[in-house]
Amino acid sequence: MDQSGILVGIAIVAALHLYALTGGADFGGGVWDLLAAGPRAEKQRQAIHEAIAPIWEANHVWMIVVVVLLFSAFPAAFAVLMTVLHIPIALMLGGIVLRGSAFAFRSYGIQTREAARRFGRVFAVTSAVTPVMLGVVLGASISGRIPDHLDPGSGLAPFFTPWLAPFPWVLGGFVLALFANLAAIYLCVELPAGVPEGSPSRSVAPGESSALEDAGDSRAALREDFRRRALASGVVCGLLAWAGVAAARRGAPEIYAGIMASHWALPFQLTTGLVAAGALAALWRRRFRLARLLAITQVSLVVWGWGAAQYPYLVVPGLRIDEAAAEEGVLRPILLILLAGSVILLPAFGYLFIIFKRREKGV
Amino acid sequence: MSDLLAARSQMAMSLAFHIVFAAVGIAMPLLMLIAEGLWLRTRRPVYLDLAKRWARGTAIMFAVGAVSGTVLSFELGLLWPTFMRHAGPVVGMPFSLEGFAFFTEAIFLGIYLYGWNRVPERAHWLAGLAVLVSGTLSGVFVVTANAWMNTPAGFDFVDGRFVNVRPFQAMLNPAAFSEVLHSTLAAFLAIGTAVAGIHAARLYRDPRNPFHRAAFAIALAVMGGAAILQPLAGDIAARHVARYQPVKLAAMEAQWETESSAPLRIGGWPSEAREETRWSLEIPGALSLMAFGDRSAEITGLKTVPPELRPPVLITHLAFQVMVGIGFLLPALALLGGVLAWRARGLPEARWYFRLLALATPTGLVALEAGWVVTEVGRQPWIVAGFLKTAEAVTPMPWLVVPFLAFTALYLLLGVVVLVLMWRHVLAIPSATAFPGEA
Numbered sequence: 001m002d003q004s005g006i007l008v009g010i011a012i013v014a015a016l017h018l019y020a021l022t023g024g025a026d027f028g029g030g031v032w033d034l035l036a037a038g039p040r041a042e043k044q045r046q047a048i049h050e051a052i053a054p055i056w057e058a059n060h061v062w063m064i065v066v067v068v069l070l071f072s073a074f075p076a077a078f079a080v081l082m083t084v085l086h087i088p089i090a091l092m093l094g095g096i097v098l099r100g101s102a103f104a105f106r107s108y109g110i111q112t113r114e115a116a117r118r119f120g121r122v123f124a125v126t127s128a129v130t131p132v133m134l135g136v137v138l139g140a141s142i143s144g145r146i147p148d149h150l151d152p153g154s155g156l157a158p159f160f161t162p163w164l165a166p167f168p169w170v171l172g173g174f175v176l177a178l179f180a181n182l183a184a185i186y187l188c189v190e191l192p193a194g195v196p197e198g199s200p201s202r203s204v205a206p207g208e209s210s211a212l213e214d215a216g217d218s219r220a221a222l223r224e225d226f227r228r229r230a231l232a233s234g235v236v237c238g239l240l241a242w243a244g245v246a247a248a249r250r251g252a253p254e255i256y257a258g259i260m261a262s263h264w265a266l267p268f269q270l271t272t273g274l275v276a277a278g279a280l281a282a283l284w285r286r287r288f289r290l291a292r293l294l295a296i297t298q299v300s301l302v303v304w305g306w307g308a309a310q311y312p313y314l315v316v317p318g319l320r321i322d323e324a325a326a327e328e329g330v331l332r333p334i335l336l337i338l339l340a341g342s343v344i345l346l347p348a349f350g351y352l353f354i355i356f357k358r359r360e361k362g363v
Numbered sequence: 364m365s366d367l368l369a370a371r372s373q374m375a376m377s378l379a380f381h382i383v384f385a386a387v388g389i390a391m392p393l394l395m396l397i398a399e400g401l402w403l404r405t406r407r408p409v410y411l412d413l414a415k416r417w418a419r420g421t422a423i424m425f426a427v428g429a430v431s432g433t434v435l436s437f438e439l440g441l442l443w444p445t446f447m448r449h450a451g452p453v454v455g456m457p458f459s460l461e462g463f464a465f466f467t468e469a470i471f472l473g474i475y476l477y478g479w480n481r482v483p484e485r486a487h488w489l490a491g492l493a494v495l496v497s498g499t500l501s502g503v504f505v506v507t508a509n510a511w512m513n514t515p516a517g518f519d520f521v522d523g524r525f526v527n528v529r530p531f532q533a534m535l536n537p538a539a540f541s542e543v544l545h546s547t548l549a550a551f552l553a554i555g556t557a558v559a560g561i562h563a564a565r566l567y568r569d570p571r572n573p574f575h576r577a578a579f580a581i582a583l584a585v586m587g588g589a590a591i592l593q594p595l596a597g598d599i600a601a602r603h604v605a606r607y608q609p610v611k612l613a614a615m616e617a618q619w620e621t622e623s624s625a626p627l628r629i630g631g632w633p634s635e636a637r638e639e640t641r642w643s644l645e646i647p648g649a650l651s652l653m654a655f656g657d658r659s660a661e662i663t664g665l666k667t668v669p670p671e672l673r674p675p676v677l678i679t680h681l682a683f684q685v686m687v688g689i690g691f692l693l694p695a696l697a698l699l700g701g702v703l704a705w706r707a708r709g710l711p712e713a714r715w716y717f718r719l720l721a722l723a724t725p726t727g728l729v730a731l732e733a734g735w736v737v738t739e740v741g742r743q744p745w746i747v748a749g750f751l752k753t754a755e756a757v758t759p760m761p762w763l764v765v766p767f768l769a770f771t772a773l774y775l776l777l778g779v780v781v782l783v784l785m786w787r788h789v790l791a792i793p794s795a796t797a798f799p800g801e802a
Contacts (some may be wrong), residue, residue, distance in 0.1 A: 060430075
């Protein structure tokens with residue numbers, strides 16, 4: 001029973017990981033839509049839109065995979081989390097609904113510019129709110145504040161205390177910064193500037209008329225915009241990571257112990273820190289592909305490190321993976337389906353990305 | 364409003380909202396594929412234009428369907444955590460399969476919508492086919508999970524827990540086949556009718572418009588096919604309900620007494636207080652005949668179970684009447700269209716027929732919603748028929764009326780925006796004069 005449960009647990013972390021790398025970056029794109037500024041604000045928005053339009057719905061499904069795996073394999077954990085974290089999850093869902101709908105309305109509606117702008121605004125704001133709530137939910141679930149059971153008549157308090165605390169919100173901010181950082185770095189790679197990588201591109205003065213630029217220059221300028229944003233969000237991300245660890249000391253003691261005291265703790269922290277610093281350095285030197293590789297590595301380290309720190313708990317500290325797991329007769333078929341489904345899915349997913357993300361090689 | 368009622372209302376509202384978009388996601392790819400296939404075969408630009416315009420509209424509907432479906436997958440736990448604690452592993456199989464099917468659908472929809480100039484023509488059409496197949500399968504898997512709630516199977520019930528789960532047996536539960544067949548056809552019927560109706564409304568004003576004519580012809584064909592098959596599927600479903608969910612059948616038919624040679628009631632107003640049904644048109648023996656193929660077969664009445672184990676009879680009965688009524692109306696309209704088409708040797712030309720179909724635009728969706736009400740309300744007070752009551756499954760969180768109202772307001776807003784955007788799409792179609800060489 002243990003092993004199948006752990007395997008499904010690994011699959012859940014993997015799905016979350018892929019969600020962060022794909023769907024997360026789509027949210028981050030929305031954040032930069034919200035913060036679009038300067039002479040190229042509209043072009044920034046357009047680049048973001050083109051980057052996420054064909055793929056965001058597929059990316060979003062990773063979240064559904066996480067939910068389905070959770071309730072199929074660990075129904076007790078699902079029931080507890082959905083009960084106690086009803087409010088932040090409902091807020092997150094509101095964000096997901098508004099953001100996805102507004103994006104589709106803006107993309108496919110036949111409407112005035114004004115209406116399209118308004119939908120864009122909704123998309124941008126909810127793109128920033130939703131990752132925060134996702135982080136809050138994740139933070140609360142590992143905070144150790146989830147009650148084991150609820151007494152009838154305990155009122156509303158147990159539905160607020162687990163997530164109205166510093167740690168979940170710092171984590172929410174971290175998730176937001178991380179997603180925004182990923183998006184900015186992806187956009188740097190996806191905006192080929194017509195100049196070889198690594199060489200500095202000519203900076204474009206603010207206010208320079210776009211009519212005077214050729215397409216390459218304009219793209220280079222756009223790329224510089226996102227490079228600056230990637231650098232800034234990378235720094236914010238690092239600061240929030242420190243704040244998160246500090247807040248975890250009181251806000252999520254079990255996880256804190258896992259991160260700080262395990263035998264893998266020090267090498268893990270060093271590696272993550274080095275990779276994060278490396279991503280910033282690569283950005284600084286305009287080695288965008290390297291920066292993307294390092295950013296992805298950083299996210300992977302964070303997700304799997306957190307998964308390892310949380311093991312063997314599903315809901316800290318009340319519910320261990322072996323207590324919450326469904327019976328073997330349920331877990332095995334799920335693993336089978338995961339395997340069979342991946343055989344169909346991963347090539348299809350790859351095909352999608354090859355079709356729409358090849359541009360970078362085109363110019 | 365009690366918390367239980369608020370939770371039920373929120374679930375009902377979320378499902379009623381989502382089901383429309385789910386049906387679009389299942390049926391529209393078929394219409395788009397036919398249009399695009401006709402373009403590949405005839406090279407008449409109107410078909411390409413049609414496929415592209417339908418795709419744009421469908422993209423909006425698909426996105427709203429995806430996010431409202433996400434809400435539902437969470438709401439299962441937010442509102443019914445005890446249900447999910449017990450049943451999550453049992454229905455995990457169809458939901459996992461649905462996850463993969465939906466994934467495939469989303470991937471190929473991305474390729475379909477944005478790949479017009481990026482992939483070869485045939486690959487594009489095949490991407491659409493992948494959307495159709497995986498979208499239909501998504502619906503099929505979800506419906507098997509619902510069927511399990513009606514006719515639970517594939518587990519042992521020990522000390523109030525579902526153990527020794529056999530996931531495939533649970534998925535292939537007794538009601539699965541008839542529910543899947545009926546509801547899948549309902550999606551094609553509802554959307555075929557709605558699309559045919561919309562284009563008929565435009566043809567009424569602009570009868571020579573080649574775009575609307577092409578659209579109307581395709582939608583009418585899909586609607587007609589589904590409309591002719593649906594009464595058969597409904598018959599299979601009804602026979603199945605009679606055997607496996609006799610109390611639900613009794614509520615659908617407002618049958619209070621257990622009797623042999625029971626009548627079929629058309630219309631009527633069941634009173635739960637007086638335990639009788641008044642003002643209905645009764646066809647003697649017809650219910651027994653339809654349910655068991657035998658005029659003298661015994662039909663279980665509502666009175667065989669105590670009042671607290673009966674579903675709300677009035678709602679179930681009325682919803683059933685609405686569904687069946689439309690289920691007879693639509694094949695009649697389709698057959699009429701067939702006759703007119705045969706006489707015209709082409710598309711029906713009669714303007715009164717366009718008007719008739721325009722009026723019928725929402726009927727398929729109404730029937731879809733009514734059928735959903737029959738199966739869900741008719742199962743009450745159970746969430747898992749015979750094993751777990753809805754009231755036992757609800758979350759202990761107080762103030763559930765707040766999320767109910769919040770999500771209702773959100774969906775109302777989205778519904779209005781979607782309607783406006785869809786109408787704009789329809790109005791943006793050029794008039795007949797804009798298609799040179801087509802009229």
